[in-house]
Amino acid sequence: MKFSKWSGLGNDFVFPEPGERVSPAAVPHLCDRRNGIGGDGVILITPLGGADFEMKIYNADGSEAAMCGNATRCAAKYILSRGLAGGKVFHLHTLSGIVSPELLDDGRVRVDMGAPREFLGNIVLAAEGRRFDAVTVSMGNPHAVIFTDDVSAVPLEKWGPVLEHDAQFPDRCNIEFAQILGPGKIRMRVWERGCGITSACGTGSCAALVAAQKKALCGDAADIVLDGGVLHIGHKAGQPVFMTGPALEIFTGEIGNEL
Numbered sequence: 001m002k003f004s005k006w007s008g009l010g011n012d013f014v015f016p017e018p019g020e021r022v023s024p025a026a027v028p029h030l031c032d033r034r035n036g037i038g039g040d041g042v043i044l045i046t047p048l049g050g051a052d053f054e055m056k057i058y059n060a061d062g063s064e065a066a067m068c069g070n071a072t073r074c075a076a077k078y079i080l081s082r083g084l085a086g087g088k089v090f091h092l093h094t095l096s097g098i099v100s101p102e103l104l105d106d107g108r109v110r111v112d113m114g115a116p117r118e119f120l121g122n123i124v125l126a127a128e129g130r131r132f133d134a135v136t137v138s139m140g141n142p143h144a145v146i147f148t149d150d151v152s153a154v155p156l157e158k159w160g161p162v163l164e165h166d167a168q169f170p171d172r173c174n175i176e177f178a179q180i181l182g183p184g185k186i187r188m189r190v191w192e193r194g195c196g197i198t199s200a201c202g203t204g205s206c207a208a209l210v211a212a213q214k215k216a217l218c219g220d221a222a223d224i225v226l227d228g229g230v231l232h233i234g235h236k237a238g239q240p241v242f243m244t245g246p247a248l249e250i251f252t253g254e255i256g257n258e259l
Contacts, residue, residue, distance in 0.1 A: 005037065005250040006078060008070030010199030010228030012250070014039045015078050024062055030255070031060035037255060040195045043071050045078060048093065051085050055092040059194030066095035067140035069202015069231075073109035073247040076101035081249065096140025104244070113139060113203070113241040116210045120168060127162040135211035139241065141193070142173045143207035147215065151179040151187050160191025174201065178208045180217050187225045199228030206241045209233040 002017040014030050014037050016022050022030065022042060031039045044056040055075050057065040075092060079085050080103060088103040101111040119136035125144065126132070134144040144163065148154060154177045163175045175191040188208045190201040205224035212218035213235065221234040231245040 001256075002252070002254045003037065004078065004252045005039065006043075006074035006247060007250050008073050008200060008202065008228075008247050009226055009231065009245060011070040011201065012039045013071050013074055014042045015074070016042070016044060017252075018045075018082055018084065024058055024064065027058040027062045028060065037253070040192070040198050041065070041068065041071065043068075043075060043078075045075055045084070047084055051087055051089060052091045052093065053079060053084070055094050057094065059192075060196075061194045063194045064095070065141060065194065067099070067113075067203055069111065069113060069139075069204075069206065069243050070200055070245075070247075072099055072101050072111050072113075072202065073243075073245060076103055076109045076111075077247045077249065094140065108244055108246050110242060110244045111202070113206050113243050115238075115240050116206070116235070119143070123168060125163050125166055125168075127159040130159070132163075135214055136173075137207040137210045137214075139203040139206045139210075141203055142169065142171065143176060143204055143211075144169075144173050145176045145178055145204075145208050145211035147178050147180070147212075147217070149179065151177050151189050154189060156189055156191055156197055160197065164191060164193055174204055174207075176201070176204045176208050176211075178212070180212065181225065184219065184222045185225065186212060186218065186222050189227060200226040200231070202231060202243050202245070205231045205233050206235070206243055209235055210241065213237075 046054040117138040119138040179187040235241040
C-alpha cells in the first residue's frame with residue numbers, strides 16, 4: 001500500500017494514496033509506532049464529484065471517529081496536492097456532517113467546523129479521588145473541558161483514561177484540561193478518545209473556546225496553545241466555529257499488504 005504521512009501540529013495521520021484501500025481491521029497495525037507506520041489515525045478520502053469528498057476517520061485503536069479537526073486540515077492539503085479537486089475550498093462529508101476547509105494564501109487551513117452542539121451541559125467527573133467540574137461540548141464528537149489553574153501539573157496519563165470511560169459517556173469522551181493564560185489565550189492538553197495523549201486536537205480546541213465562553217472566561221476568539229503548537233479558534237453566538245492552523249506532509253512511503 002502506498003501512503004503519505006501528514007501532521008497537524010504533531011497530531012499525525014496516515015493517508016492511503018488515491019486508489020488504495022484499507023480495512024478498519026488493519027488500522028491498529030498501520031498506526032503502531034514500532035511495527036507499522038505510526039500515527040494517531042488513518043484517514044480515507046473518497047471523491048464524490050467536484051469539490052465534495054467523503055472523509056472516513058479511524059482512530060489508532062481502529063474505532064471510527066465522527067470528526068477530527070486536525071485531520072480535516074490535513075485532508076484539505078492532501079486533496080489539493082494530489083490534484084483531486086480544482087479549487088481551494090472543499091466539502092468533506094463526515095459522520096457528523098459536512099465541514100468546509102479552505103486553503104489560505106499563507107499556507108494555513110481555515111475550517112468551518114459547524115456550530116457547537118449541546119451535549120450533557122455542566123457535569124461532575126471523578127478520577128483517583130479527585131472531583132472535576134466539566135463543561136461538555138459536542139463538535140460532532142464529544143468533549144469534556146475541565147478548567148484548571150496549572151495544566152502542566154495535570155497527570156493526564158492517569159486521569160485521562162479514567163475520565164474517557166466515565167459512566168456518563170456510554171460512547172467514551174475526549175477529555176481536555178484547559179488553563180486561561182490571558183485575554184484571548186488558552187493553554188490546553190488533551191486525552192483523545194481512542195488515541196490517548198496527543199499533541200493537538202482541533203475539535204478539542206474548538207470545544208475549549210466554546211466552554212470558556214459558556215463560563216464567561218473568553219471572548220469571540222482565542223489562540224489555543226497546545227503541546228504541538230497553536231490553533232486560532234473563533235466563534236460568535238449562533239454561528240459556526242472557525243479553526244485556523246497548519247497542516248504538513250511529512251513523508252510518503254509504501255508498506256506491505258501483509259498488514
